[in-house]
Amino acid sequence: MTQQAEPRDRSRGLSRRQLLSRSTAAGAAFVIGPGFIAAKDAAWAAETSVLKPATFATLVQMARDIYPHDHVGDEFYVIAVKGYDTEGAAPGIEAGIASLDAAAQGKGFASYLDTGWERDRVDILRGIEDSLFFQQIRGGLVTGLYNQKAVWPYFGYEGESYSQGGYIDRGFDDINWL
Amino acid sequence: MAAPFDLSDDSVVVIIGTGAGGGVLANELAQKGVSVVALEAGGRYLPEDYVNDEWESFGQLAWVDPRTTSGDWRVAKDFSGLPAWIVKAVGGTTTHWAGASLRFQEHEWKAATTYGPVQGASLLDWPIDGAEMAPWYEKAETKLGVTRTGDRAGLPGNNNYKVFEAGAKALGYTEVHTGRMAINSADYDGRVACQQTGFCFQGCKWGAKWSAAYTDIPRGEATGNLEVREKAHAARILHDDTGKVTGVEYFDGDGNLQMQAARVVCVAGNSFESPRLLLNSASSMFPDGLANSSGQVGRNYMRHMTGSVYATFEKPVRMWRGTTMAGIISDEAKHDPSRGFVGGYEMETLALGIPFMAAFLDPGGWGREFTTALDSYENMAGMWLVGEDMPQETNRVTLNHEVKDQWGLPVVNVHFDDHPNDVAMRNHAYRQGAAVYDAVGATRTFPTPPYPSTHNLGTNRMSENPRDGVVNRWGRTHDVANLYVSDGSQFTTGAAENPTLTIVALAIRQADHIASEMSAGNL
Ligand SMILES: Cc1cc2nc3c(=O)[nH]c(=O)nc-3n(C[C@H](O)[C@H](O)[C@H](O)COP(=O)(O)OP(=O)(O)OC[C@H]3O[C@@H](n4cnc5c(N)ncnc54)[C@H](O)[C@@H]3O)c2cc1C
């Protein structure tokens, strides 16, 4: 029974293995991160080694549309999906992005990036959200984006606290608006 | 004879698993002069090893061997390979736990009698009660240093607690405080007071929270009567032709199969691995698994009715600062069927960091409904809901022969369907939790689904009648005189309270029983 359930379940959510491998992958991506951050603006799009630059640009836009945070810069989304720019992962990503563009064309746009409003892209994504490709990208972002230490300050999260002596003298009970 | 013990030494008690049940039992027996070999599948990690990082800590401590899932619970969909969030390490899940330490309420020992028949539920009264357990609870509270018991003060309230308390009071709740926690509010038992670092789930780097890893286990070892074998994965319990257990086969750290002889075997691998071990120990004499003449091994799996409510506010809360779970509302813990369900639930403060919040707030969720919640993370408060769930025969841990672990052993499949009583209770708890936050001006509330199970109970349940369960009032199996179950899988019913204080109290009591049976020549 579970044998049959497994593949479908995998596509829906994160299995433990995916969680773990992705958290490691994100860690690795983070290490190579600073070089990317230095290359701000749009220069990153050209820096792919296997994926076509247009594919990567679409992938980054898709990542932002799945988890949009307007105060978080593109570099964090780039880092989050940079792990797919490998010989092993690229064919699946090229195919996935091609199907995304096909879905966009089905809705009257030249491509996914040709859309104007986020709502148009979200509408396209809703149409493919049960696909393995969408779930792979979304699942990977959960750790790939949110487990980047450098992104935490954008959410106010302070991370590790032991080395600073905890919060006993640093505001564990400083709420003042109640 | 002093530790280390010989593989052929058949005078030792072998304990499988060193968590809340096994770790405490090992120390208690060692203190009484009983020779103990404790087999622990995980490695040893101490406060200096713990990391203030949610995923890294998970990778360090969590049980990640394969398991499979089925049933209508959302965990089977969102986390199909991870039905439970439990630890594989010396000290077991007491490294990860938050420390909430509550006694059962009197009536909860007698759920079948109190609630009456509930369709589809396999409710049963425990063969023991609150009066019998009271002295053992007191010993457990002293061991763990539980706040608000004995003369120990409560912990101070953190930001998350202050929001929770203000909401609770505005709503008219009266049983609200910073909890009964196995976390030091002042230096106690050689451990420092809580420094409010806020990573209780990742192992307390200060040692302010009780964990068997750095209390009971080293103390037991110091007696010379306890040998803990790390990275020793028990595979099968052996027996002789009189039906008594004689030893345990295990894979050592190098992957070699070893056999430790035993006078008594105590199984304490938590509620998936304990029944798995009994089922994997089937023989021609016990074709359905050891101690399974009732057919109850693996059945009646309980995980508590759980869920969370998070809420955002106009201004910062910074809930992650300070203790993860030091706050409780107990007003809904009573049994009041007029609410539309039997049993009750507790509300307890809970904070997750950004990495876990992203994974657990709404698994599978995406788009702005999801991300605007995280954008307000700094202004978020949170609580966990934990209540009694109904035991059901069909909620069950079975062997999945299609999937093998790294030792080639069949893994467990965990099947769980919510009972209508669980659903009614969860919906009530979601409403009340949201009302607490609405009462102090929440701008949005989030009824968050259950996480992979942290409380795993009932799969070798205690019963008066051998037909109804696996173990008797001492945790001794009905079928095999020198085989015991010593963890949360003994639970007949789950009660509304977090289980660990009860697991520890039962382990202390069981040590007393085993030692006296040994000296009486009955073991
Ligand atoms: C994040 C989190 C927070 C929690 N907070 C609380 C709380 O606040 N209050 C509360 O009461 N409870 C809490 N719990 C639950 C609590 O940790 C468990 O109820 C308790 O630890 C269970 O005790 P146990 O002895 O049954 O199993 P465990 O403590 O899980 O110990 C079982 C041990 O057995 C080992 N083992 C398993 N199989 C084998 C084998 N075949 N061979 C050798 N070794 C094996 C495992 O590696 C493990 O070390 C929490 C749990 C989690 C995960």
Ligand code: SF4
């Ligand atoms: S908040 Fe207290 S108990 Fe929790 S990890 Fe920090 S010091 Fe330990």
